[in-house]
Each structure stands twice: as structure tokens, then as C-alpha cells.
Amino acid sequence: MQDKIHSSYKQLEQKSKYTNLFLRWFLYFVLVVFAFYFIFPLYVMVVTSLKTMEEIRQGTLLTWPSGLNFDSWLVAWGGRGYGAGDTFLKPYFWNSIKMVVPAVFFSTFIGAMAGYVLTKWRFKGDKWVFLFLLFGCFIPYQAILLPMARTLGVLGISNSVIGLVLVHTVYGIPFTTLFFRNFYVSIPSELVKAARIDGAGFFKIFFKILLPVSTPIIVVTIIWQFTQIWNDFLFGSTFSFGEAAPIQVALNNMVLSSTSVKEYNVDMASAIIAGIPTLIVYVLAGKYFIRGLTSGAVKG
Amino acid sequence: MKTLKIEELSKNFGSTEVLRKINLEIDEGNFLVLLGPSGCGKSTLLNIIAGLETINEGNVHIDDYNVSKVEPKDRNIAMVFQSYALYPSMNVRENMIFGLKQAKVSKEKIEEQLEKVSKFLQVDALLERKPSQLSGGQRQRVAIGRALVREPRIFLFDEPLSNLDAKLRVEMRREIKKLHQQLKTTVVYVTHDQTEAMSLGTNIAIMNHGVIQQNDTPENIYNKPSNTFVADFIGSPSMNLIKGNLKESSNKVSFVTHGSNIEIPINGYDFKEKSNLDNKEVFFGIRPEHIFFKKSNEEDFEINLRADLSEYIGHEQIMTFNFENQEVLAKFPSTVKIDLSKNTKLFFDLTQISLFDAKTEERI
Amino acid sequence: MFKWLEKNLPKIVMAPAVGLIGWFVYGFVLWTLYISFTNSKILPKYELWGVGQYIKLWGSRKWLIAVDNLLIFTALFLIFCVVIGIILAIFLDQKIRAEGVLRTIYLYPMALSFIVTGTAWKWILNPTLGIQKMFIDWGFENFTFDWLVNREMAIYTIVIAGVWQSAGFVMALFLAGLRSVEDEIVKAAKIDGANLFTVYWKILLPMMRPVFFTSFVILVHISIKSYDLIVALTQGGPGISTTMPALYMTQTAFHKSQVGLSAASAMMMFMAVAAVIIPYLYSELRRENAR
Ligand SMILES: Nc1ncnc2c1ncn2[C@@H]1O[C@H](COP(=O)(O)OP(=O)(O)OP(=O)(O)O)[C@@H](O)[C@H]1O
Numbered sequence: 001m002q003d004k005i006h007s008s009y010k011q012l013e014q015k016s017k018y019t020n021l022f023l024r025w026f027l028y029f030v031l032v033v034f035a036f037y038f039i040f041p042l043y044v045m046v047v048t049s050l051k052t053m054e055e056i057r058q059g060t061l062l063t064w065p066s067g068l069n070f071d072s073w074l075v076a077w078g079g080r081g082y083g084a085g086d087t088f089l090k091p092y093f094w095n096s097i098k099m100v101v102p103a104v105f106f107s108t109f110i111g112a113m114a115g116y117v118l119t120k121w122r123f124k125g126d127k128w129v130f131l132f133l134l135f136g137c138f139i140p141y142q143a144i145l146l147p148m149a150r151t152l153g154v155l156g157i158s159n160s161v162i163g164l165v166l167v168h169t170v171y172g173i174p175f176t177t178l179f180f181r182n183f184y185v186s187i188p189s190e191l192v193k194a195a196r197i198d199g200a201g202f203f204k205i206f207f208k209i210l211l212p213v214s215t216p217i218i219v220v221t222i223i224w225q226f227t228q229i230w231n232d233f234l235f236g237s238t239f240s241f242g243e244a245a246p247i248q249v250a251l252n253n254m255v256l257s258s259t260s261v262k263e264y265n266v267d268m269a270s271a272i273i274a275g276i277p278t279l280i281v282y283v284l285a286g287k288y289f290i291r292g293l294t295s296g297a298v299k300g
Numbered sequence: 301m302k303t304l305k306i307e308e309l310s311k312n313f314g315s316t317e318v319l320r321k322i323n324l325e326i327d328e329g330n331f332l333v334l335l336g337p338s339g340c341g342k343s344t345l346l347n348i349i350a351g352l353e354t355i356n357e358g359n360v361h362i363d364d365y366n367v368s369k370v371e372p373k374d375r376n377i378a379m380v381f382q383s384y385a386l387y388p389s390m391n392v393r394e395n396m397i398f399g400l401k402q403a404k405v406s407k408e409k410i411e412e413q414l415e416k417v418s419k420f421l422q423v424d425a426l427l428e429r430k431p432s433q434l435s436g437g438q439r440q441r442v443a444i445g446r447a448l449v450r451e452p453r454i455f456l457f458d459e460p461l462s463n464l465d466a467k468l469r470v471e472m473r474r475e476i477k478k479l480h481q482q483l484k485t486t487v488v489y490v491t492h493d494q495t496e497a498m499s500l501g502t503n504i505a506i507m508n509h510g511v512i513q514q515n516d517t518p519e520n521i522y523n524k525p526s527n528t529f530v531a532d533f534i535g536s537p538s539m540n541l542i543k544g545n546l547k548e549s550s551n552k553v554s555f556v557t558h559g560s561n562i563e564i565p566i567n568g569y570d571f572k573e574k575s576n577l578d579n580k581e582v583f584f585g586i587r588p589e590h591i592f593f594k595k596s597n598e599e600d601f602e603i604n605l606r607a608d609l610s611e612y613i614g615h616e617q618i619m620t621f622n623f624e625n626q627e628v629l630a631k632f633p634s635t636v637k638i639d640l641s642k643n644t645k646l647f648f649d650l651t652q653i654s655l656f657d658a659k660t661e662e663r664i
Numbered sequence: 665m666f667k668w669l670e671k672n673l674p675k676i677v678m679a680p681a682v683g684l685i686g687w688f689v690y691g692f693v694l695w696t697l698y699i700s701f702t703n704s705k706i707l708p709k710y711e712l713w714g715v716g717q718y719i720k721l722w723g724s725r726k727w728l729i730a731v732d733n734l735l736i737f738t739a740l741f742l743i744f745c746v747v748i749g750i751i752l753a754i755f756l757d758q759k760i761r762a763e764g765v766l767r768t769i770y771l772y773p774m775a776l777s778f779i780v781t782g783t784a785w786k787w788i789l790n791p792t793l794g795i796q797k798m799f800i801d802w803g804f805e806n807f808t809f810d811w812l813v814n815r816e817m818a819i820y821t822i823v824i825a826g827v828w829q830s831a832g833f834v835m836a837l838f839l840a841g842l843r844s845v846e847d848e849i850v851k852a853a854k855i856d857g858a859n860l861f862t863v864y865w866k867i868l869l870p871m872m873r874p875v876f877f878t879s880f881v882i883l884v885h886i887s888i889k890s891y892d893l894i895v896a897l898t899q900g901g902p903g904i905s906t907t908m909p910a911l912y913m914t915q916t917a918f919h920k921s922q923v924g925l926s927a928a929s930a931m932m933m934f935m936a937v938a939a940v941i942i943p944y945l946y947s948e949l950r951r952e953n954a955r
């Protein structure tokens with residue numbers, strides 16, 4: 001039996017070489033096919049936005065544009081220059097910025113403090129408090145839309161950027177707390193104990209000891225919150241429709257407005273403009289983006 | 301015919317060279333231990349033998365056939381891993397027969413093998429359990445069982461005992477030794493525990509930085525280390541290496557340290573080459589256990605050294621002496637009383653010494 | 665006074681988070697629950713009216729269509745995301761040359777909003793100038809692809825876009841899971857003679873049970889809440905053929921001004937999510953405590 005094994009070694013070598021080669025090719029083939037599926041819409045968006053309507057009607061989705069024609073981008077961003085009915089993204093883009101920056105800041109700050117207390121200043125029932133906050137990650141927001149609309153009305157900040165800042169700050173807290181808590185759990189409590197023995201107080205410990213080592217989780221949290229708030233449509237469309245609308249709402253209105261002929265090139269340019277900030281963040285800080293995604297992905 | 305032969309084998313991961321020109325041969329039924337510090341390339345070498353890593357240069361032969369490009373499953377080997385690597389979703393029975401099933405062995409044969417091996421390793425009562433429901437020692441047995449049922453030509457072990465506690469480790473070590481005595485299968489066994497290596501191996505290959513330093517019987521590794529690395533690595537505490545020079549006059553060789561009048565005669569030493577000895581810079585090597593507090597042998601060399609430190613370790617104590625400002629350690633029974641900071645009379649057993657060239661660090 | 669402040673500082677700092685969540689999450693959910701038992705129209709009324717809204721809800725054709733759509737969408741969305749995610753993860757796990765680039769490509773849709781995604785797919789799937797025209801121009805004269813405007817098929821376009829957006833994420837979860845498996849297990853399986861298929865099918869995938877569970881929870885959660893994508897892609901149409909519960913809820917509340925009815929539908933969604941999430945949280949917590 002031993003001899004039989006030996007005489008077949010040569011064949012085995014050959015066989016394993018060929019099956020491996022075949023497998024590799026198959027693998028790359030499938031991966032590349034899927035890569036095309038995923039890249040296809042982005043490609044179509046970009047080339048369409050660079051075409052004229054004439055080119056769009058003549059060519060297909062895949063045809064290359066005749067040149068770098070950024071007209072539709074300009075229209076999408078700044079409009080055509082006539083008054084009524086001329087919707088364009090520029091003001092809404094700024095609305096979104098004005099909404100995102102404070103909302104990200106406040107929710108990150110509150111989450112950091114909460115995470116700090118929940119891990120380093122444990123008190124009785126802190127586990128339940130965490131669970132209490134955590135559940136906020138999961139609720140379907142439809143269950144709070146009605147009272148929220150009324151509350152914003154009573155506070156006099158419905159249909160305003162401030163209102164949206166409040167909404168996004170509040171519903172960001174469960175996620176930011178989750179991020180910071182999970183991060184601070186892994187930082188040895190001895191550090192904090194040592195500082196307490198040295199007489200450092202609550203805030204001093206936070207700012208001098210924890211904050212300096214928190215850069216990665218701050219980055220993760222900011223990226224997560226930025227992406228979520230920038231991409232939000234539900235809150236934006238429910239609580240803010242006119243002047244104060246954020247960019248996603250404006251994009252949707254622009255695409256839906258059935259004024260004259262559908263201008264797909266302008267639609268695509270608008271979609272790219274609305275998507276570009278988060279795409280840039282993804283490309284530049286993909287690692288942090290994915291970390292946030294896998295730990296906070298519970299949000300839809 | 302050698303069961304396993306490795307020729308001029310080199311391996312690198314990217315730009316880091318992990319194995320360099322390894323040559324190894326193992327006879328049928330031998331138990332080869334690969335011993336070396338962490339990161340020296342032991343696991344890599346074992347993986348290459350198993351076919352789990354590719355080779356950059358050189359060849360691996362099993363029974364004189366070049367298997368360098370043969371798949372692991374066709375090499376007729378079995379391997380036991382440090383983490384046991386049991387399949388967590390399968391129970392013990394499924395774990396043990398998985399390999400046979402893949403090889404399409406008949407049902408009756410599988411059952412027969414399973415029964416034989418599980419009885420032999422006393423895991424027959426655990427067959428329906430999942431690995432997570434087993435103790436460390438039981439997992440280890442199952443892992444060995446999984447290797448045994450395949451009746452391989454060569455057993456490969458990668459630090460199989462290092463996840464066990466000290467007591468269990470000694471037990472399992474004995475069982476592996478018994479196993480080998482009964483089955484007489486060729487074994488390659490990786491460890492960084494020298495006691496394990498000494499007690500199990502019929503041969504030990506000491507590795508450092510991807511190079512085999514010495515491949516020899518345990519006795520020779522201990523008594524005749526081929527360089528200072530091996531001398532230092534084996535033994536606990538390790539061999540004293542005293543720096544000094546050789547002196548040769550009228551065919552008598554002796555060892556002196558710089559600026560001292562102590563002269564140790566080198567009489568019965570088996571030099572590899574007996575020329576150019578005069579004035580050669582050397583390390584004089586003597587193991588702590590070959591330094592005595594009373595004369596036991598006519599040839600013993602008597603010397604007076606100051607005791608600086610005593611470490612009590614139960615049945616023994618380790619004493620540190622000052623030899624011309626170099627530390628010399630000795631191991632005595634803990635019943636012996638030696639005063640610190642005083643000169644003590646000691647006896648070196650000169651039949652057990654080693655000499656190394658101070659430049660090349662090789663044995664001379 | 666100062667002592668008391670110092671002692672309770674942590675709790676004081678904790679208070680805003682707890683207060684905000686208590687009010688805006690728990691308080692609001694309870695309010696919605698209460699309203700769902702009233703006969704509120706444009707403005708909330710506070711006298712109880714019993715379960716009338718729920719009876720009305722389950723008698724409404726539109727809601728039944730929405731639930732139906734949700735079931736179809738969830739099933740297909742789950743299956744495709746998980747299958748594609750696993751295939752990509754396994755294939756990427758084979759020491760692929762351009763792994764980083766491919767991973768980036770598979771995952772980038774996750775960075776886009778559903779509105780952007782929906783806008784793009786709406787253009788691609790539109791029957792006049794989109795994919796259909798592409799195939800016809802390539803010579804497939806009779807090729808039709810009008811799912812977007814077809815009552816029967818429109819829901820599947822939402823599946824296509826949804827899978828496109830989320831499959832990469834499942835891939836990332838599984839890739840992380842596979843990477844955390846000890847090498848030695850794979851090595852042992854190779855020595856045991858398992859081929860690549862067997863290694864994954866019999867050994868690694870059974871080890872991924874927690875990852876399956878997580879993906880399941882997250883995907884179901886996404887699908888119950890899906891709103892933006894439908895708004896951007898079909899607005900629930902043609903007709904009401906692609907309505908889903910989230911869309912039904914906002915439409916009933918803000919266009920039809922049936923606040924009570926819409927609160928009832930919101931509570932149904934809430935319960936569906938709770939049915940998935942509570943067991944999940946429970947098992948996660950048990951795992952954390954076991955460690
Ligand atoms: N896949 C790999 N890629 C790059 N370097 C590697 C890889 N595997 C091992 N190495 C490096 O090769 C060297 C040898 O590793 P190896 O695992 O063989 O060491 P070892 O002797 O088994 O150590 P230990 O006793 O700690 O198990 C180490 O420096 C290690 O960092």
C-alpha cells in the first residue's frame with residue numbers, strides 16, 4: 001500500500017496544481033463580477049452626470065460621456081438662475097452642515113461622559129442604566145415621530161435646523177454611549193484608581209487621563225454620527241420641509257419635482273453631491289468607519 | 301531509507317528570513333524534538349513538513365520521496381496542535397473520525413479504529429461530548445486520538461502540552477512517551493521546554509534564528525554542547541561560561557583568566573583540533589551541577605571563591621560565587637550551609653567541562 | 665453642600681443622557697401607545713377609545729399590503745444579503761491579492777444614504793432609458809425590464825437596491841468572524857484531508873452561528889424600518905403596491921391626518937422590532953456575563 005501511495009505522488013502534485021489554479025481563477029472571477037455589481041451604480045451616476053440630455057437619450061447607461069461636462073453639477077449646486085421653482089442644493093447643503101456639526105458635537109460629548117461614568121465611576125444599577133440607554137439604539141423611530149413633531153411645535157423649533165440638531169443629538173446618545181462605554185471598559189481601571197489616590201477629581205481624570213487615549217473611539221464616533229445624521233431622511237422629511245430642509249430631503253424633492261422633462265444628468269449630479277461627503281469620509285477613514293459599523297450597526 | 305529527510309531548506313515571509321538552510325534526517329521510529337526559543341521558526345518548520353506552508357528553497361522527503369509539493373493530506377502524516385484545534389461544532393466522535401471520513405474509509409474500518417483508539421486513550425466515555433465540554437487534558441487526548449486513528453507514518457506535535465497546567469503536563473508527557481514506546485511511530489515534536497525535550501526525545505535539534513545549532517542525542521546536547529548558545533540554552537541554571545585564555549607550555553594546556561593567578565589544568569579534554577591553543581581566547585564552560593562543595597574525585601580542581609548570593613529552591617539551593625569578578629553559579633543540596641561574603645572551598649569536576657572559542661562561540 | 669456635589673457628580677453628569685432618553689424614547693413611546701388607544705384625528709385626543717384603531721388597521725387593505733410587502737422584502741433581503749455576504753467573505757478570505765480594494769468596493773454603498781442609492785437605482789431601473797434600453801441597444805430587441813413600473817414586480821426592485829446597499833456589510837461581519845477563527849483549526853482540517861468546500865461547510869460556517877444571529881437581527885431591523893429607500897425609489901407605487909409599514913405610518917399621520925391609526929401602526933412596528941431585539945439583547949448580555 002505504501003508503494004502505491006508513493007507512485008502516485010507525482011500525479012498528486014500535478015492534480016493539486018491544476019485544481020488550485022482553476023480555483024484561483026474561479027475565485028477572482030466571482031469576486032470581480034461582484035465588484036462590477038457594486039461599482040456599477042456609482043459608475044452610472046458619474047458618467048450620467050457628465051452627459052448632456054441628448055447624449056443620455058442616444059447612448060446607454062454605460063456609454064462614456066463625450067467630455068468632462070460639469071454643467072449639470074453646476075445646475076444641481078447653484079440652480080439655473082431663474083426665480084420660482086428653481087431648486088438647487090447649495091442652501092440645503094449648508095443646512096446639513098449647520099445641523100451635523102453641533103449634533104455630532106453634542107451627542108459625542110454626552111456619550112463620552114456617559115461612557116466614562118458607566119465604566120469608571122460605577123454605581124449601583126449602572127448595568128440597568130446602560131441597558132436603559134442601549135434600548136434607544138433599537139426603537140423604530142416611527143414610534144416617536146408623532147410626539148416629537150408636537151414637542152418641536154410646542155418648543156417653537158419645528159421646521160428649523162435647531163429642531164433637527166435636538167432630534168439628532170437625542171437619538172445619537174444611545175450609540176455614542178455604547179461606543180464610549182465599550183471602549184472605556186477595555187482601559188484598565190487601575191489608571192483611574194491611581195489618579196484618584198493622587199487626588200485628581202472627576203473632570204481632571206477625564207480630561208487628563210481618558211481623553212488623551214480616546215482618539216480612536218472619538219474618530220469612530222464622529223464618523224458614525226456624521227454619516228448617520230448626514231444620511232438621515234426620516235427626521236429631516238418629517239420635521240423640516242421648506243427652507244430648513246437638510247440635503248437628503250432637498251435631493252428627494254428635486255428628483256421628484258416633475259416640472260418639465262426629467263433631467264437625469266442633474267439628478268445624478270445632485271445625488272453625487274449629496275453622497276460625496278460621506279463617501280470621502282469612507283475612503284479616507286474606512287477602518288474607523290467599519291469599526292463603527294460593526295459595533296453600532298443596529299441602526300437601520 | 302530515512303523516514304524524513306530535509307535538505308537545504310530555506311523559508312522567508314516576505315523579507316524576513318525564518319529558516320536558513322535546514323538539514324535534518326530522522327530514522328524510522330525515532331523521536332525528534334525541535335527545541336528553541338520563541339520565534340525561532342520551530343512551528344514554521346513543522347508546518348513545512350506537514351505541507352501547510354510553502355517552501356522557498358530546498359526539499360522535504362518522506363520515505364525517500366520528494367513531497368515538497370504534495371498536499372498535506374497525501375503526506376501520510378498527522379499533527380497535534382498547541383491549541384488542540386478540535387472542531388468546536390463537532391462532538392468527540394466526529395472530530396476523531398473526520399479525517400477517515402474524508403479519506404472515504406469504510407464504515408466498519410472507521411468504527412474499528414475509533415473503538416481501538418478511544419479505548420487506548422480512555423476517551424471512549426466522552427465520544428458524544430462537544431470539545432467545549434471537555435477539560436484541557438481531555439481535549440489533549442482527543443487531539444492525539446484524532447491523529448492516532450489515521451495511523452500515520454509520522455506524527456507531528458506542535459507544543460502539545462504548553463496549554464496544560466504543570467502537573468497535567470508531566471502526566472501527559474509520560475503518556476506520550478509510553479505511546480511512542482508502544483507504537484514506535486516516527487515523531488517530530490516541537491517544544492520550548494527543555495525538560496520535555498530531554499525526557500521525550502531520542503534526538504534533539506536545537507534551533508535559534510532559523511538555524512539548527514546542534515542535532516544530537518540528549519546526552520550529547522547536555523554534555524557536549526556544540527556552541528555557547530546550546531550550552532546556555534540547556535540546563536537550569538545554565539552553564540557557567542567564564543571568559544579567559546588558554547595557555548600551552550610543554551604540551552600541557554591550562555585555562556587562566558585575565559590578571560589572576562588561578563590556573564585550571566585542562567588534561568583529559570577532547571579537543572577537536574589540538575593546534576594553536578596557546579593564548580586562544582575562550583569561554584570555560586562548567587555546569588552548576590558539576591561544582592561541588594567537597595572532593596568527590598581525585599582529579600577535582602580545588603578553588604576558593606567568595607559566596608555572594610544564595611537562592612533557596614526547596615530541595616536545592618543555587619549559590620552565586622565571585623570568580624575574578626565573573627559570576628559563577630553552583631547547585632548544592634539545600635542542607636549544605638555556606639556562609640555569604642566568605643571564601644568557600646569548591647571543587648570543579650574537570651571531566652565535565654566544555655571549551656568554546658570566544659570569537660566564533662563554537663566548541664573547540 | 666460641596667461634599668454632596670462631589671459625591672454625586674458622576675450621577676449628575678449621567679443625568680442629561682438618562683433624562684433625554686427617558687423622555688424622548690420611553691416617554692414618547694408610551695405617549696404613542698396611549699394615542700393608539702384613542703380616536704385621534706388631526707390633533708391628539710386624550711379620551712380612551714379602546715382597540716378600535718388596531719381593528720381598523722388590520723382591516724385596512726393598504727396595511728395588509730404593507731405587511732405582505734414587508735414579509736416578502738425581509739425574506740428576500742435576508743437571503744440575498746446573507747448568501748452574497750458569505751460568498752464574498754469566504755472568497756476574500758483566500759489570501760486575495762487586491763483584498764483591500766475589493767473590500768472597499770463591496771462596502772462603500774453603506775456610506776451612502778438610501779435616498780442617494782434610491783435615486784441612482786431609480787435611474788438605472790427606469791424602463792425608458794435605463795437597463796432595458798442598454799440591452800435593447802446591445803441587440804436584445806425584445807428585452808423588457810419594467811419592474812419599477814410593474815405592480816407585481818416593483819417590490820423586487822427595492823430588494824435589488826437594498827441588497828446592493830447592505831450585502832457588503834454582511835460580508836464585513838462574516839469576514840471578521842472568519843478571521844477570528846484560529847489558524848490551527850484550518851490546518852488540522854487540511855491535514856485531515858478536507859477540501860476547501862468541506863472546511864467551510866462542515867467546520868467554519870457552523871462556527872459562525874453568532875455571526876448569523878447578529879446579521880439576522882440587524883437585517884430584520886433594517887427591513888422593518890426601511891422607509892427612505894421606498895420613498896426614493898417608488899414612493900410606495902405603482903399605486904400602493906410597494907407600501908411598507910414605515911411608509912404607511914408616516915403617510916397616515918402626516919398626509920391623511922389619522923394620528924390614532926398611525927400610532928397603532930407605529931406600535932405594531934415597535935412590537936415587531938422588540939420581538940427580534942429583546943432575545944438578541946438577552947443573549948448578548950448573557951454572553952458578556954459568561955466571560
Ligand atoms: N505568516 C507569517 N507571516 C510573517 N511572519 C511569520 C508568519 N508566521 C511566522 N512568522 C514569523 O516567523 C518567525 C518564526 O515563527 P514560528 O511560529 O515558526 O516560531 P516558533 O519557533 O514556533 O515560536 P513559538 O515558540 O513562539 O511558537 C517569527 O518571527 C514569526 O514572527
Ligand SMILES: [Mg+2]
Pocket residue numbers: 342343344458459
Ligand atoms: Mg510555535
